[in-house]
Amino acid sequence: MKWSILIIPILLLAVLIVGCTQPASPPAGNGGTTQQNPSDLTVKLSALVSIKNFAFNPADLNIKKGTNVKWTNEDSAPHIVKFNDFQSEQLSQGGTYEHQFNTAGTFDYTCAIHPSMKGKIVVE
Ligand SMILES: [Cu+2]
Known part of the structure:
Protein backbone atom coordinates (compact mmCIF):
# COMPACT_ATOMS: atom_id res chain seq x y z
CA MET A 1 0.00 0.00 0.00
CA LYS A 2 2.83 2.40 0.79
CA TRP A 3 4.26 1.76 -2.66
CA SER A 4 1.17 2.94 -4.46
CA ILE A 5 1.17 6.15 -2.47
CA LEU A 6 4.68 6.87 -3.70
CA ILE A 7 4.22 5.62 -7.23
CA ILE A 8 1.14 7.65 -8.09
CA PRO A 9 2.75 11.09 -7.52
CA ILE A 10 5.85 9.91 -9.39
CA LEU A 11 3.74 8.81 -12.33
CA LEU A 12 1.86 12.11 -12.30
CA LEU A 13 5.16 13.98 -12.24
CA ALA A 14 6.47 11.90 -15.12
CA VAL A 15 3.35 12.65 -17.15
CA LEU A 16 3.74 16.36 -16.42
CA ILE A 17 7.41 16.37 -17.43
CA VAL A 18 6.71 14.51 -20.66
CA GLY A 19 3.79 16.81 -21.37
CA CYS A 20 5.98 19.86 -20.92
CA THR A 21 8.98 18.72 -22.88
CA GLN A 22 7.14 17.29 -25.85
CA PRO A 23 6.37 20.61 -27.59
CA ALA A 24 10.09 21.36 -27.60
CA SER A 25 10.86 18.32 -29.69
CA PRO A 26 11.53 18.89 -33.41
CA PRO A 27 8.41 19.98 -35.28
CA ALA A 28 7.05 17.00 -37.13
CA GLY A 29 4.46 17.33 -39.82
CA ASN A 30 4.66 21.11 -39.93
CA GLY A 31 4.65 21.19 -43.67
CA GLY A 32 8.39 20.59 -43.90
CA THR A 33 9.25 24.22 -44.60
CA THR A 34 12.64 23.89 -42.92
CA GLN A 35 13.58 20.74 -44.78
CA GLN A 36 17.30 20.72 -45.52
CA ASN A 37 19.07 18.98 -48.30
CA PRO A 38 22.79 18.21 -48.03
CA SER A 39 23.86 20.89 -50.52
CA ASP A 40 22.53 23.61 -48.21
CA LEU A 41 25.09 22.54 -45.66
CA THR A 42 28.15 23.26 -47.80
CA VAL A 43 30.22 26.14 -46.45
CA LYS A 44 30.39 29.17 -48.70
CA LEU A 45 33.98 30.36 -48.84
CA SER A 46 34.43 34.09 -48.86
CA ALA A 47 37.17 36.67 -48.35
CA LEU A 48 37.21 40.44 -48.04
CA VAL A 49 39.57 43.02 -49.49
CA SER A 50 39.24 46.65 -48.53
CA ILE A 51 40.49 49.47 -50.71
CA LYS A 52 41.81 52.20 -48.50
CA ASN A 53 44.38 54.97 -48.85
CA PHE A 54 44.97 53.95 -52.47
CA ALA A 55 45.92 50.40 -51.54
CA PHE A 56 44.35 46.96 -51.53
CA ASN A 57 44.25 45.41 -48.10
CA PRO A 58 45.40 42.68 -48.00
CA ALA A 59 47.40 43.22 -51.17
CA ASP A 60 48.25 39.52 -51.35
CA LEU A 61 45.46 37.11 -50.64
CA LYS A 70 34.53 40.94 -52.16
CA TRP A 71 36.27 44.29 -52.54
CA THR A 72 34.94 47.35 -50.77
CA ASN A 73 36.13 50.86 -51.62
CA GLU A 74 36.62 52.80 -48.41
CA ASP A 75 38.30 55.75 -50.12
CA SER A 76 36.45 58.86 -51.20
CA ALA A 77 38.31 58.50 -54.51
CA PRO A 78 36.89 56.06 -57.04
CA ASN A 84 43.49 40.66 -67.09
CA ASP A 85 40.20 39.01 -68.00
CA PHE A 86 37.61 40.85 -65.92
CA GLN A 87 37.14 44.02 -63.97
CA SER A 88 34.71 45.85 -61.75
CA GLU A 89 32.65 48.88 -62.52
CA GLN A 90 34.00 52.13 -61.15
CA LEU A 91 33.55 51.83 -57.40
CA SER A 92 32.70 55.00 -55.56
CA GLN A 93 33.03 55.20 -51.80
CA GLY A 94 31.23 52.25 -50.21
CA GLY A 95 30.99 50.51 -53.56
CA THR A 96 31.65 46.77 -53.69
CA ALA A 112 42.44 50.81 -63.65
CA ILE A 113 42.46 54.43 -62.48
CA HIS A 114 45.61 54.25 -60.35
CA PRO A 115 48.03 51.73 -61.92
CA SER A 116 50.42 52.03 -58.98
CA MET A 117 47.87 50.15 -56.86
CA LYS A 118 48.64 46.44 -57.07
CA GLY A 119 47.12 43.33 -55.63
CA LYS A 120 47.40 39.58 -56.04
CA ILE A 121 45.02 36.69 -55.49
CA VAL A 122 46.57 33.23 -55.17
CA VAL A 123 44.01 30.45 -55.66
CA GLU A 124 45.00 26.95 -54.55
CU1 LIG B 1 42.20 53.39 -57.73
Whole structure:
Protein backbone atom coordinates (compact mmCIF):
# COMPACT_ATOMS: atom_id res chain seq x y z
CA MET A 1 0.00 0.00 0.00
CA LYS A 2 2.83 2.40 0.79
CA TRP A 3 4.26 1.76 -2.66
CA SER A 4 1.17 2.94 -4.46
CA ILE A 5 1.17 6.15 -2.47
CA LEU A 6 4.68 6.87 -3.70
CA ILE A 7 4.22 5.62 -7.23
CA ILE A 8 1.14 7.65 -8.09
CA PRO A 9 2.75 11.09 -7.52
CA ILE A 10 5.85 9.91 -9.39
CA LEU A 11 3.74 8.81 -12.33
CA LEU A 12 1.86 12.11 -12.30
CA LEU A 13 5.16 13.98 -12.24
CA ALA A 14 6.47 11.90 -15.12
CA VAL A 15 3.35 12.65 -17.15
CA LEU A 16 3.74 16.36 -16.42
CA ILE A 17 7.41 16.37 -17.43
CA VAL A 18 6.71 14.51 -20.66
CA GLY A 19 3.79 16.81 -21.37
CA CYS A 20 5.98 19.86 -20.92
CA THR A 21 8.98 18.72 -22.88
CA GLN A 22 7.14 17.29 -25.85
CA PRO A 23 6.37 20.61 -27.59
CA ALA A 24 10.09 21.36 -27.60
CA SER A 25 10.86 18.32 -29.69
CA PRO A 26 11.53 18.89 -33.41
CA PRO A 27 8.41 19.98 -35.28
CA ALA A 28 7.05 17.00 -37.13
CA GLY A 29 4.46 17.33 -39.82
CA ASN A 30 4.66 21.11 -39.93
CA GLY A 31 4.65 21.19 -43.67
CA GLY A 32 8.39 20.59 -43.90
CA THR A 33 9.25 24.22 -44.60
CA THR A 34 12.64 23.89 -42.92
CA GLN A 35 13.58 20.74 -44.78
CA GLN A 36 17.30 20.72 -45.52
CA ASN A 37 19.07 18.98 -48.30
CA PRO A 38 22.79 18.21 -48.03
CA SER A 39 23.86 20.89 -50.52
CA ASP A 40 22.53 23.61 -48.21
CA LEU A 41 25.09 22.54 -45.66
CA THR A 42 28.15 23.26 -47.80
CA VAL A 43 30.22 26.14 -46.45
CA LYS A 44 30.39 29.17 -48.70
CA LEU A 45 33.98 30.36 -48.84
CA SER A 46 34.43 34.09 -48.86
CA ALA A 47 37.17 36.67 -48.35
CA LEU A 48 37.21 40.44 -48.04
CA VAL A 49 39.57 43.02 -49.49
CA SER A 50 39.24 46.65 -48.53
CA ILE A 51 40.49 49.47 -50.71
CA LYS A 52 41.81 52.20 -48.50
CA ASN A 53 44.38 54.97 -48.85
CA PHE A 54 44.97 53.95 -52.47
CA ALA A 55 45.92 50.40 -51.54
CA PHE A 56 44.35 46.96 -51.53
CA ASN A 57 44.25 45.41 -48.10
CA PRO A 58 45.40 42.68 -48.00
CA ALA A 59 47.40 43.22 -51.17
CA ASP A 60 48.25 39.52 -51.35
CA LEU A 61 45.46 37.11 -50.64
CA ASN A 62 45.64 33.30 -50.59
CA ILE A 63 42.32 31.54 -51.05
CA LYS A 64 40.86 28.15 -51.79
CA LYS A 65 39.29 27.37 -55.13
CA GLY A 66 35.65 28.45 -55.14
CA THR A 67 36.15 31.39 -52.80
CA ASN A 68 34.10 34.50 -53.38
CA VAL A 69 36.20 37.64 -52.92
CA LYS A 70 34.53 40.94 -52.16
CA TRP A 71 36.27 44.29 -52.54
CA THR A 72 34.94 47.35 -50.77
CA ASN A 73 36.13 50.86 -51.62
CA GLU A 74 36.62 52.80 -48.41
CA ASP A 75 38.30 55.75 -50.12
CA SER A 76 36.45 58.86 -51.20
CA ALA A 77 38.31 58.50 -54.51
CA PRO A 78 36.89 56.06 -57.04
CA HIS A 79 38.68 52.81 -57.88
CA ILE A 80 38.33 50.02 -60.43
CA VAL A 81 39.46 46.49 -59.60
CA LYS A 82 41.08 45.30 -62.83
CA PHE A 83 42.27 41.78 -63.67
CA ASN A 84 43.49 40.66 -67.09
CA ASP A 85 40.20 39.01 -68.00
CA PHE A 86 37.61 40.85 -65.92
CA GLN A 87 37.14 44.02 -63.97
CA SER A 88 34.71 45.85 -61.75
CA GLU A 89 32.65 48.88 -62.52
CA GLN A 90 34.00 52.13 -61.15
CA LEU A 91 33.55 51.83 -57.40
CA SER A 92 32.70 55.00 -55.56
CA GLN A 93 33.03 55.20 -51.80
CA GLY A 94 31.23 52.25 -50.21
CA GLY A 95 30.99 50.51 -53.56
CA THR A 96 31.65 46.77 -53.69
CA TYR A 97 32.71 44.22 -56.28
CA GLU A 98 32.57 40.45 -55.96
CA HIS A 99 34.24 37.71 -57.96
CA GLN A 100 34.33 33.97 -57.38
CA PHE A 101 37.65 32.28 -58.16
CA ASN A 102 37.08 28.77 -59.49
CA THR A 103 40.46 28.16 -61.10
CA ALA A 104 43.74 27.63 -59.32
CA GLY A 105 46.50 30.07 -60.14
CA THR A 106 47.97 33.46 -59.39
CA PHE A 107 45.93 36.46 -60.45
CA ASP A 108 47.55 39.87 -60.36
CA TYR A 109 45.37 42.92 -60.50
CA THR A 110 45.57 46.67 -60.34
CA CYS A 111 43.33 49.67 -60.13
CA ALA A 112 42.44 50.81 -63.65
CA ILE A 113 42.46 54.43 -62.48
CA HIS A 114 45.61 54.25 -60.35
CA PRO A 115 48.03 51.73 -61.92
CA SER A 116 50.42 52.03 -58.98
CA MET A 117 47.87 50.15 -56.86
CA LYS A 118 48.64 46.44 -57.07
CA GLY A 119 47.12 43.33 -55.63
CA LYS A 120 47.40 39.58 -56.04
CA ILE A 121 45.02 36.69 -55.49
CA VAL A 122 46.57 33.23 -55.17
CA VAL A 123 44.01 30.45 -55.66
CA GLU A 124 45.00 26.95 -54.55
CU1 LIG B 1 42.20 53.39 -57.73
